[in-house]
Amino acid sequence: MVFSSLTFLLFFLPLCLGAYYLVPQRFRQARNLVLLLFSLVFYAWGEPVYILLMVFSTLVDYGHGRLIGRFRSRPRLARLLLISSVAVNLGLLGVFKYAGFIAAALSGLAGLPLAPLELALPIGISFYTFQTMSYTIDVYRDKVPVQKNFLAFATYVSLFPQLIAGPIVRYSTVADQLAGRHETVPQVAAGLQRLIIGLGKKVLLANSIGQLWQTVRDTPVSDLSVLGAWLGILAFAFQIYFDFSGYSDMAIGLGRLFGFSFEENFNQPYRADSVSDFWRRWHISLGSWFRDYVYVPLGGSRGGAIKTWLNLLVVWFLTGLWHGASWNFVAWGLYFGLLIGLEKAGLGRWLSRLWRPLRHLYTLQAVLAGWVIFALDSLTDIGRYLLLLAGLGGASLADAQSLYDLSAYGVLLALLTAICAGWPQRLAAGLDRRWENRLRPAWLAIVLLLSTAWLVEMSFNPFLYFRF
Amino acid sequence: MSGITGMKIAIILFCAYLALLGLDLLVRPDLTFSELENRRLEMRPAFSWPDLLSGDYGRELERWMADQIAGRDSWVGVKAELLRLIGKRENRGVYFGRGHTLLQRFAKPSDEALDETIAGILHLQSLLPDLPVSLLLAPTSAGVYPEKLPALAVSDDQAAFIRQVARQLAGRVQLVDVLHDLVQKADEPIYYRTDHHWTMRGAYYAWSSWLSQTGKTAADEGDYTREIVSEIFYGTSWARAGLYRLPPDAIEVIRPRTPVAVTVRDVAAGEVTDSLYQPEYLEKRDQYGYFLGGNQPLLVIEKEAKDPGEPERRLLLVKNSYANCMIEFLLRDFDEIHVVDLRFFQNNLAAYARDAAIGEILFLYDVIGFGNDRQLRLLTRSA
Numbered sequence: 001m002v003f004s005s006l007t008f009l010l011f012f013l014p015l016c017l018g019a020y021y022l023v024p025q026r027f028r029q030a031r032n033l034v035l036l037l038f039s040l041v042f043y044a045w046g047e048p049v050y051i052l053l054m055v056f057s058t059l060v061d062y063g064h065g066r067l068i069g070r071f072r073s074r075p076r077l078a079r080l081l082l083i084s085s086v087a088v089n090l091g092l093l094g095v096f097k098y099a100g101f102i103a104a105a106l107s108g109l110a111g112l113p114l115a116p117l118e119l120a121l122p123i124g125i126s127f128y129t130f131q132t133m134s135y136t137i138d139v140y141r142d143k144v145p146v147q148k149n150f151l152a153f154a155t156y157v158s159l160f161p162q163l164i165a166g167p168i169v170r171y172s173t174v175a176d177q178l179a180g181r182h183e184t185v186p187q188v189a190a191g192l193q194r195l196i197i198g199l200g201k202k203v204l205l206a207n208s209i210g211q212l213w214q215t216v217r218d219t220p221v222s223d224l225s226v227l228g229a230w231l232g233i234l235a236f237a238f239q240i241y242f243d244f245s246g247y248s249d250m251a252i253g254l255g256r257l258f259g260f261s262f263e264e265n266f267n268q269p270y271r272a273d274s275v276s277d278f279w280r281r282w283h284i285s286l287g288s289w290f291r292d293y294v295y296v297p298l299g300g301s302r303g304g305a306i307k308t309w310l311n312l313l314v315v316w317f318l319t320g321l322w323h324g325a326s327w328n329f330v331a332w333g334l335y336f337g338l339l340i341g342l343e344k345a346g347l348g349r350w351l352s353r354l355w356r357p358l359r360h361l362y363t364l365q366a367v368l369a370g371w372v373i374f375a376l377d378s379l380t381d382i383g384r385y386l387l388l389l390a391g392l393g394g395a396s397l398a399d400a401q402s403l404y405d406l407s408a409y410g411v412l413l414a415l416l417t418a419i420c421a422g423w424p425q426r427l428a429a430g431l432d433r434r435w436e437n438r439l440r441p442a443w444l445a446i447v448l449l450l451s452t453a454w455l456v457e458m459s460f461n462p463f464l465y466f467r468f
Numbered sequence: 469m470s471g472i473t474g475m476k477i478a479i480i481l482f483c484a485y486l487a488l489l490g491l492d493l494l495v496r497p498d499l500t501f502s503e504l505e506n507r508r509l510e511m512r513p514a515f516s517w518p519d520l521l522s523g524d525y526g527r528e529l530e531r532w533m534a535d536q537i538a539g540r541d542s543w544v545g546v547k548a549e550l551l552r553l554i555g556k557r558e559n560r561g562v563y564f565g566r567g568h569t570l571l572q573r574f575a576k577p578s579d580e581a582l583d584e585t586i587a588g589i590l591h592l593q594s595l596l597p598d599l600p601v602s603l604l605l606a607p608t609s610a611g612v613y614p615e616k617l618p619a620l621a622v623s624d625d626q627a628a629f630i631r632q633v634a635r636q637l638a639g640r641v642q643l644v645d646v647l648h649d650l651v652q653k654a655d656e657p658i659y660y661r662t663d664h665h666w667t668m669r670g671a672y673y674a675w676s677s678w679l680s681q682t683g684k685t686a687a688d689e690g691d692y693t694r695e696i697v698s699e700i701f702y703g704t705s706w707a708r709a710g711l712y713r714l715p716p717d718a719i720e721v722i723r724p725r726t727p728v729a730v731t732v733r734d735v736a737a738g739e740v741t742d743s744l745y746q747p748e749y750l751e752k753r754d755q756y757g758y759f760l761g762g763n764q765p766l767l768v769i770e771k772e773a774k775d776p777g778e779p780e781r782r783l784l785l786v787k788n789s790y791a792n793c794m795i796e797f798l799l800r801d802f803d804e805i806h807v808v809d810l811r812f813f814q815n816n817l818a819a820y821a822r823d824a825a826i827g828e829i830l831f832l833y834d835v836i837g838f839g840n841d842r843q844l845r846l847l848t849r850s851a
Contacts, residue, residue: 010490189475
């Protein structure tokens, strides 16, 4: 099930909230059980078979956690158990997400005639395997206590707000909350606000601008004008941001409805003034996951220039690959690894002396070029599209189609730009507090009503993370 | 109102809003038909375990909810008006034009695709060298009234496209260009505003243009009467455009003052009727099906009263749905019309034309249908 559906909003959510809050607060276990059961239904809704995968994953990680805790005094055995747990999790990812990709790569490189497996990607598998891995690794590092309560652990793994599209909630974030959270009225109210804002971002903004990207995407790159290419990639940049951050907002909001507080996943990424800064603001939970569980354990930047570059290469190769089993995602990851490496190596210091708007311009250009690599899967198309953005390649500056698109989407593009630049937020912050308290509920009600209208007449509502 | 109380009220309102919409769906009987959208609505899906496990039940449930939600028409209307307000002028290839007119966008086919299509037509002509063959390329509304397109809207030049096709046919097949004559009549209702077809009146003027260009006796409007058979017609463009509030079209039928008795044989279905019109379609969503009952692989239409002594005149009409409302007029000059829709007709067309002793061939497509066509090129396999 996805959050941006009528089934979720009109049936699932009211039932889940009702069942949850009918249980008195002192019966923590029973509340967790309600969440667990609803979460299983939520996950089973689209692809019921894969519920088995999640149950398997839960059992494996629970068991490994217990065993690591038990054999902590025997470091080699504990280490073996950790490796086993990580191997199972990565094995699941490998089989269900990368089997076809690996088979194709091997048969391409070594000429092995491997028939790729055609398995449907279990929704959210990249998110929940990373979440459960954080548990066993942190248990091994003695950063969190072993979770002995199976119900609490299963609730964590399957917890529907964070299940399918981020943020990647680490076990350490919610470990205490599983047993001792306090649901309060202000928290629930704040959760609802966040949910509505996220819903509006996804349904009203991302889907609307996504249609512009769709038209550009459907045009062969050779038929695009320079303006058309720019409109297209801007539309994609807005679509993926509002879609993804909207989903994270909904996840965080839903978590709060049940007393959980998750870490933030986005922090106005398009206001970043370097690529490193962008990645501190974009999909924060993924970047910090790779930092803490891959980059730092590899030695980070403490082993000299060559070692640092090597570590960056590994981390960004994996970051790219995490986004999908396809070479363009790998290229996308390595591209950012290269830029971040250069910024570490001195470009960053040079940039920091530049006039601030120029730093923004550099960052946005770098990120937009990255989206080209991300959004197109053929390397020739990527090359042509990048040339087009640069105004090279002999295409016309603007054609009739792009002028029309500009007229049809100009208002929306301006609105999205303003939101990404943080202007409406600053305007709201400047309001008199009394006024803000009166206006905000009205504003949220409008967003909720409009989102309902958009969900009722939905010709375009893609789920972008089907490859993650 | 203290902070906490206000929050409690907001939480209760929010939950009540969602829960009541959901509850209403469960208890209120389903509507079967939407008057505004002129279509059948999704009914509550029957639960079954296999459907649940395959995910079909979830998808059907979502569609059912969207169709049956309380106040659906208002939700849809609000969305449409707001989108318009922020500048949206098109949906799925349909422009929201001036004067409540929806116009389908015309995108020229690629040169290669066009070459193949024309090669198919020319090949058929070469197999039947003694028959006159013509191609009537109907413009669409965007070609006849480009001024109704929204500002900056993109739709390729139909006149230029028709000229290009004429050049490539190289005189072996006569191209009948009716665009100019239709533009002369642009102030009459010759196209539907909500459908991608021309009206029967548009077909009439195109026919009379074809007559004059192929040297046949001119049409006499005095021989025909006009009658409105439906005043509430929302066509395919309207359905694709996303349900904007527009006044409906009317369907006008133009028939000879002295009715012509015909038998219409649907060869594939083995059915015979005595009318070119199927009034039951006026009760359905796609009322254009009134003409000929939609598209069949092969219809053989015969006049009951043939001119005695005259040799029988037989026309092979290879067409898409634009031709469906022109057959009435074509019957003036032919005793038999063999109507072929290549999307469904599987036989060898040249052999069929010989067997049926066809005397003339007319290809009739609108420019969009012609540009998208994937069957005409297969005529190169004819023998």
